[in-house]
Amino acid sequence: MQKKQHLTVTLTGIAAIGVFVALLCSAPVPAQTEPSAAVFTSDGRLKVPTGFRRWVFVGAPLTPNGLNNGKANFPEYHNVYIQAQNVDAYLKTGEFPEGTVIVKELTRLLNPTFPDGSRFEPSGHGFFNGEFNGIDATVKDSKRFAKTNGWGFFTFGHHPEPYAATAAESPAETCAGCHAANVAKTDMTWVQFYPLLHERTGQLSWDTPQSR
Amino acid sequence: MGIRWTVLIAAAAAIIAVAVSQPGASAGPVFTKDGSLVLPSGFRKWIFMGGPITPNALNNGKAPFPEFHDVYIELENFRYYQKYGKFPEGTVLVKELALTQPGKYPDGSVDSASGRGYFPSALHGIDVMVKDSKRFGNTNDWGFFTFGHHALPYDSTAKLMPAGQCAFCHIAGVAKTDMVWVQYYPLLRAQLQ
Numbered sequence: 001m002q003k004k005q006h007l008t009v010t011l012t013g014i015a016a017i018g019v020f021v022a023l024l025c026s027a028p029v030p031a032q033t034e035p036s037a038a039v040f041t042s043d044g045r046l047k048v049p050t051g052f053r054r055w056v057f058v059g060a061p062l063t064p065n066g067l068n069n070g071k072a073n074f075p076e077y078h079n080v081y082i083q084a085q086n087v088d089a090y091l092k093t094g095e096f097p098e099g100t101v102i103v104k105e106l107t108r109l110l111n112p113t114f115p116d117g118s119r120f121e122p123s124g125h126g127f128f129n130g131e132f133n134g135i136d137a138t139v140k141d142s143k144r145f146a147k148t149n150g151w152g153f154f155t156f157g158h159h160p161e162p163y164a165a166t167a168a169e170s171p172a173e174t175c176a177g178c179h180a181a182n183v184a185k186t187d188m189t190w191v192q193f194y195p196l197l198h199e200r201t202g203q204l205s206w207d208t209p210q211s212r
Numbered sequence: 213m214g215i216r217w218t219v220l221i222a223a224a225a226a227i228i229a230v231a232v233s234q235p236g237a238s239a240g241p242v243f244t245k246d247g248s249l250v251l252p253s254g255f256r257k258w259i260f261m262g263g264p265i266t267p268n269a270l271n272n273g274k275a276p277f278p279e280f281h282d283v284y285i286e287l288e289n290f291r292y293y294q295k296y297g298k299f300p301e302g303t304v305l306v307k308e309l310a311l312t313q314p315g316k317y318p319d320g321s322v323d324s325a326s327g328r329g330y331f332p333s334a335l336h337g338i339d340v341m342v343k344d345s346k347r348f349g350n351t352n353d354w355g356f357f358t359f360g361h362h363a364l365p366y367d368s369t370a371k372l373m374p375a376g377q378c379a380f381c382h383i384a385g386v387a388k389t390d391m392v393w394v395q396y397y398p399l400l401r402a403q404l405q
Contacts, residue, residue, distance in 0.1 A: 053259065054287065056256060056257055057256075057282065059310070060280070060282070061326060061329060061332070062329045062330045063328065064329055067327070067329055068327045068328055068329075072327045074326055074327065078326070079260065107398050110395070118270060121266075122381050122385050124271045124276055124277065125271050126264060126266035126267060127264065127265045127330070128262075128264045129263065129397065129398050130398070131398060131401075181325075182325050192313075193332055194332065195310050195333070195335045196256060199364075205253075206256065207253070208251075208254055208256070209338065209365070210365035211359070211366045211368035212366075212368060
């Protein structure tokens, strides 16, 4: 009898662990609970962000080399990603939370046939994504980057993969200066280029468009 | 008896726990009774694959798809493509359009702090394709839908487009890559980080 009870307790314990493990393995969207995607080395360098291609895409300016004397500052597509909880916070408060990371991944243009970098495809005359071509990242940390409106700017190279594993903060005049001059009022971010942020449509469920 | 019941209950609890907390389970496409497609929800949190741009100014003022084409896919369908080179049944691809900022030059481009180019402004419509070999066997297993090319709000449901409107061009251009223009999407040529 005692042995049987002991076995019952053991089996219940194993089952409880099983349930716990099952819950852990299938925990939904860990990004929602991560405090910040910014990881710094001991000497203050930012580690290249990971997993950002699964973040929320907010928009993609395009500055073709062909329209910028052959040498765009950011060649050429700028695909911009932000974690969902930071989009939520921005739409609610008009500013990004501490620890927000914004990643801009560049891609070149696909096989240009015109001087501007465009080509003809069945969908029309225009521009198409070529290969990945580098990463810039900004991190909001009001203590670390107090001198540049609370944001630090980093580049992991403007070239095909692999990118640099870590990056030192870019000098204020290289990146922060331009952001401070133009978009200080919108938390140093060019929200006018990101429809999800500037249209503020369907704020309660921005992941789904309004329909009628 | 105590042991058996304990084991049974624990096993049932474990199964329920897994079922309830299944992450990223695809809802897949939702159809109305008459076969219209319901506007997909939540797709702006899906994986962004790429964004061709066909400016109106480079297309006689009237691009067929004005102007940014931002294309989204669910993570599990992207993973499946990486593994098998084709998309699974029930895959939904969403293309959301956005206009460019007003142009300064004849080609529709404008100067900005980051350079001369094209910059997104207002969202401008949605097209969707759904893989379902039974429903859409006549058009290489994919059905094509449009919820309008205009500002928000979009239509809440859409009827299947005639084959001559969308499918024919995909068949002519990309039948070999499961009806998808994978050549425009760097992610489908690279590894997801």
